[in-house]
Amino acid sequence: MRFHVTCDYCGIKFYKKPSQIRRSLRNFCSEKCQHTANRRGKITKCFLCKKEIYKSRKASIESKGSRNFCSKKCALRWQRGKNHENWKVGVTTYKRFLEGAMPPRCAICNLTDRRILIAHHVDFNRQNNTLNNLTWLCYNCHFLVRHYADFRSKFKTI
DSSP states (O other): OOEEEEOTTTOOEEEEOHHHHHHOSSOOSSHHHHHHHTOOSEEEEOTTTOOEEEEOHHHHHHSOSSOOOSSHHHHHHHHHSTTSTTOOTTOOOHHHHHHHHSOSOOTTTOOOOGGGEEEEETTSOTTOOOGGGEEEEEHHHHHHHHHOHHHHHHHHHO
16 A cells, blocks of 8 residues: 655655655655755855855865855866956966977976976076976976975986
């Protein structure tokens, strides 16, 4: 024997056994309705695209400010766009100086994979964007040069 029961979240009528009705405090037609009803966070809008997103309580507490994004893609688009406070009126980056002047190859280990190459300032001054101060380094070699003095001295002799 089954009875008609109404879902506590979406309001759809569905069948449920009497034993299941006695055991449960609330009635849900699906696991999706149960999960959605038990959420305790809040619905906010993406700062960039205005799409509605769910933020858990923990994520709301840990977020820095009121800028909530629906995805990493939206966050990066805002971070690199004209709306960001660090936008420098379209001034080109130092990586662009290197692209045409020097073949993309790590100056230490000679890796040529563009995905892991970054521009490195030899004198560690990010304002000095002259070509003799810029070189390509892979992430690993860049870390070693930045954090270890003995490796840094070897790099300057190359």
